[in-house]
Amino acid sequence: MTTLTMAGAINAGLRAAMERDDKVTLMGEDIGKLGGVFRVTDGLHADFGDDRVMDSPLAESGIVGTAIGMAMAGFRPVIEIQFDGFIFPAYNQITTQLAKMHYRSRGDIQLPVVIRVPYAGGIGAIEHHSESPEALFAHTPGLRIVSPANPQDAFDLMQQSIACPDPVMFFEPKARYWDKGEVDTARVAAQLDGATGPANATAEMGKARVARQGSDVTLVAYGPTVRLALQAAEVAAEDGTNVEVIDLRSISPMDSDAVVKSAKRTGRVVITHEASTAFGVGAELSARVTEQAFFHLHAPVLRVGGFSTPYPGATFEHEFLPNIDRVLDAVDRVMKH
């Protein structure tokens, strides 16, 4: 066990994967000497050199497109998109190529590409630097999508994502980069050893985690909102409401079974994410939970997300984002039934 920030844990996860497999190659804007604008790749260029840590031309479609080509030739590219809001030039490559190549080739071509995306808000940034676009990828079959909420998951999921034969979008909650936590650096290495390592890793990647046990309400979060959910649970506990917090960890696949199981016990579900509520990940989860646990529910599933506006100026972000008041309000509302 060592103490790491989330940024440090991702860095360590990348390093471990690069040491394990020399086909693992990083590419992105400013990830070399600068170590990325968040310093997540700090030191990797110095240690692995130009051919393993490649600063790219300023073109996201080019980054994803060439990573696809490299993956076809046997590499395992891990690419960085500098900020959430700048992933869209690569949207065509991700949606029509990366996601569909395995299907198109009837299994002949695997594309083990990992796309790292620092995402979500809360850092007082200017436009395009605080967005949560995960739902815009979740609707496209062929992609896996994960988002860690703590250093341990960041470390594990990073190596599992790299070992996974399918493309993985790895959403890193940037406001949590500096959160510290204990990290066991040995477990995943052991998991990945042996022939079924990637399969086990991939299966594990898709599982949710009960972050806090409770019996009254199931509060579902992922990435940046997990900390918020845990805080809300603490406050609710003071009022005598016992909140179970589930950290989804994965958005594709989404472990709705874990949520349904919990919902069947609590009868009440609240989902919170930073992305706009409308047409977000919470919509799918709400629909599935309702489909599968309808007769166990005491109240409708509620969602607490960003509003249906573009991400506003930073001065508004505390109110734009789900905050503790809004989460508790939703908890109160489901508890009314």
Place this chain on the structure above:
Amino acid sequence: MTTLTMAGAINAGLRAAMERDDKVTLMGEDIGKLGGVFRVTDGLHADFGDDRVMDSPLAESGIVGTAIGMAMAGFRPVIEIQFDGFIFPAYNQITTQLAKMHYRSRGDIQLPVVIRVPYAGGIGAIEHHSESPEALFAHTPGLRIVSPANPQDAFDLMQQSIACPDPVMFFEPKARYWDKGEVDTARVAAQLDGATGPANATAEMGKARVARQGSDVTLVAYGPTVRLALQAAEVAAEDGTNVEVIDLRSISPMDSDAVVKSAKRTGRVVITHEASTAFGVGAELSARVTEQAFFHLHAPVLRVGGFSTPYPGATFEHEFLPNIDRVLDAVDRVMKH
């Protein structure tokens, strides 16, 4: 009243808008002499010339991006994306620019751009020519999204979309292009006259339509699945189930009020669209209906959509797409409660 195919109705709608306002300018691939691959712009180049009907270089980002610039300069561009699957190169321009400019400029810049997208399947096409990407745009505030299901709506919505000061994505169910219907060509012209015409038109654009009245189940569809829903309702009626069919017409805004109202009467809701069920438009509608009509529902809201696979080879499309068996199965399932 005149009889028109849906393609003919859109053509007529474009022509009427071009005659009404000489700032209305068409741009796209092969829309000139060829009249578009579906002939929707047939004859317009001959009648309005190169400056009003512009064949563009083969670059979707370029088409949307320059349309934005033209709109800033006072034009009303109506652009064609040749097929659903080819809209993604323009995704960045649509998501980060077209959708956000009005907000970014605090209302100074209106972008009355209409993006026409022939979409959805059922025509036996090769890859990328049968997709339903509407949910990938619905999550982004700033866009309006409509999809007509019959010639009259196609004619009306086209002119309303062009008159609307906001960007509109206009999804045309290509398998329905050749369906014929009666079209009143006078009503919208009258609506658009006068200062509040665009406001009235925009308000009307966002409204759902009860396509068939019923009391047992609310069956919601839009675009290509409306005909399917009506057929299913006929079959269900033979079994004594009285299905109400709602044609959403608009996806952003989505007239969930109309659905909630119906759901409160029927207590049962089924939604069908061609896009993959997971993270689709139906998820949002299910979540909203459940939030707002939970205590009126006899059964969970069910969704019948495409599967979580890429659009498969045409030989599979009948089973991949929601078909009458699957819709009736869902109707049966909600009727069990």
Place this chain on the structure above:
Amino acid sequence: MDSTGPLSTDGLVSMLTHEGVPVEHETFSRYVQNLDAEELRQMWRAMTVVRAWDLEATSLQRQGELGLWVQSLGQEGAQIGSGRALRDNDFVFPSYREHGVAHLQGVDLVEVLRIFRGLQHGAWTPAEHNFHLYTLVIGAHSLHATGYAMAKAREQKANPEQEPGAVVAYFGDGATSQGDVNESLIFASVYNAPIVFFCQNNQYAISESVTRQTKVPLADRGRGVGMPTIRVDGNDVIACRAVTEWALDHARSGKGPVFIEALTYRMGAHTTSDDPTRYRDKEEEQYWADRDPIARLDTYLSARGELSDEFREDVAQEAKALGERARSTVKSWKRPPLLDMFKDVYALPHAAVDAERVWFERFQESFDTEEAGR
């Protein structure tokens, strides 16, 4: 023709006039000086077979056996010329019209029809043929090709004893307007990737003349990023072969990418769904019919007595046999099991797909049961 526009013949590399008369080229002739009559005949054979094939597939489409066909008609010179320059370690990223190159790489053209019969999206194993799948999203594959070439360069650096290889990316005139193609030129140049961009300027992107994509020769796009560029008569199979040999040599030897523009003509419709009478005239079509790539090699070889009747007959038989096999095979293809639809979305299990497959299986069974129960 305009001497500066995209159809200018200025600086067009040519080795066989359209009357079939050979011409020397200062730089490039030596790349083909060792081609003997047998090799030229093989090129004639390939072009002839591919053309016959193309007409056969077109007629299968007309008969309703295929949903669509995309003809390579008229582009055989560019495709066979460049394709015969490829070696074992090279790898091709085609667009969707390169049936000629597919054929040379050993792809069974009959199998290709599975795509156009709607059975599947890809119909051969790329690694078996060093020939990637057709890509329908214009330009997208140019970046894959570049990345593949970047990987190749790394491999070769790690294993210098290995025979070097290069990548060829094929795309059309229309594709040059896409951001992706431009980005691929930039990446290839910056990373000095061993890749040849082979642009078949067939003068049309569906209905749009190449003048909608550019005011200057498309080869200049390569100049914009500082890579060597060549314009070649795309209907001159020998010249296409020569410049591609040069370019591949250049790329394989670590000197970086090359951009080739082959000026050719799409003699058919864009696809069987297209109607060219709406946008071009008979005179133009005739002009290019007179510049047919097969006819000119035919004239050249015939004049030298190198195309015996026996050989012609042999090639005709090959083409006929291929056509017959296509007809019988295509009709014999059964619809694959419905559950195939759910296969290969991911390489490893994914809960959403799995759940839907299970549901679908039960749903289908319920019909069987219903029917059985009747």
Place this chain on the structure above:
Amino acid sequence: MDSTGPLSTDGLVSMLTHEGVPVEHETFSRYVQNLDAEELRQMWRAMTVVRAWDLEATSLQRQGELGLWVQSLGQEGAQIGSGRALRDNDFVFPSYREHGVAHLQGVDLVEVLRIFRGLQHGAWTPAEHNFHLYTLVIGAHSLHATGYAMAKAREQKANPEQEPGAVVAYFGDGATSQGDVNESLIFASVYNAPIVFFCQNNQYAISESVTRQTKVPLADRGRGVGMPTIRVDGNDVIACRAVTEWALDHARSGKGPVFIEALTYRMGAHTTSDDPTRYRDKEEEQYWADRDPIARLDTYLSARGELSDEFREDVAQEAKALGERARSTVKSWKRPPLLDMFKDVYALPHAAVDAERVWFERFQESFDTEEAGR
């Protein structure tokens, strides 16, 4: 420096050496021959005020009054030179670093700080200044600029008596790699749009040297689509002005687009969040400090006795006043009403936004009520 690479000085238009010595340019000198001392002083003034401003804003950021600042430090020559060539009917699409041009177009630089204080995304009315909003998505605005120019051409065709105008799109060296910028060059060229692409090659895209974007001068990108290209010393305000005058004339007179590459240097960090010590050295920074755009015009004018102490003092006062106004104004800005967050998503009502705004209003009121109830 390499004579063919992106930093080559070959063919760089220059009219004032870095020692402040004037040089004639065959083609372009006549575009500035009428500039009198007063006009040169005005350019000096603008550069000086903008630089002082930049330092002021940087220090406001350091003091925590701004979330971020993006410096234009070192690029004043390119910005003021090109900006002073603009006329009333021209329209500018900046990237996010063109504070110099903003200032010339009459945008209040203090207002610009609203963006960097997180109050709003846009801070002026583009139509009032013929100056579009800053665009943060690299390259996206180059297409808007092109479309705007296409529209301008149409307007001018319809109203030939109107004074013609052109569009200038500013972007950086990094931006040239984006598909959008390349597509904008293609559209502009094909539609013959009246637009000048003004690329400030400040040698860095954050930490990446321009050699990561190209192996050849960036101006060649323009050649790739056949438009006239000019490379100019971006730290030579007079040369920048001259070539931009030429290019705007060219565009306004219907001859189509022009690509200008101004070779300059980003003397500061990329933004206040950046740390250039990680990727470049002091020697390089010193080399470019010796080529400062303001210093050289200063030397030139001073040598001619054209910069009086009084004038200097006057300019210093202007800069100081601007800084003071910035400090007091920025601190006076109140957070706007929370409901503003919901404004202007659409021009006309939209049910989803409206419902959320109403909900939010009630939700906020519930707290007030709660508090009131205590």
